[in-house]
Amino acid sequence: MPWLAKLRLRVFAVLVALTIGVIGVVGMLSVPVLPAVGVAIVAAAAVVNSMTAKLSAVTCAGCGASIAKMPAGTYGITCTKCGTINFPYRSGEQTPLLAAGSDDDSVDEDVNDA
Numbered sequence: 001m002p003w004l005a006k007l008r009l010r011v012f013a014v015l016v017a018l019t020i021g022v023i024g025v026v027g028m029l030s031v032p033v034l035p036a037v038g039v040a041i042v043a044a045a046a047v048v049n050s051m052t053a054k055l056s057a058v059t060c061a062g063c064g065a066s067i068a069k070m071p072a073g074t075y076g077i078t079c080t081k082c083g084t085i086n087f088p089y090r091s092g093e094q095t096p097l098l099a100a101g102s103d104d105d106s107v108d109e110d111v112n113d114a
């Protein structure tokens, strides 16, 4: 199972466990619902943030190793530990076009006018 899938499963398990814990605490101890839910949301945010902190750097989706300094090939960055080919760009970054044409768009406009 790839590292990213394991991470997703762990985060989901933590959130399910927190939900079951809140339901149990509210049901068994007669604790008011809103403070218990508030504490659970804060705990969920802290735990998920710490579990996914490694994702802010460029990491391999297959094993979680850092691939920030590895060179990117045509199809992406190949992890040296597990061989997974990773997309080398973070979300929001401008990706280079592999078959970029010229910046002069007037040629296309002239063809359509005829």
Ligand SMILES: [Zn+2]
Pocket (backbone or CB within 6 Å): 060, 061, 062, 063, 064, 065, 079, 080, 081, 082, 083, 084
């Ligand atoms: Zn890897």
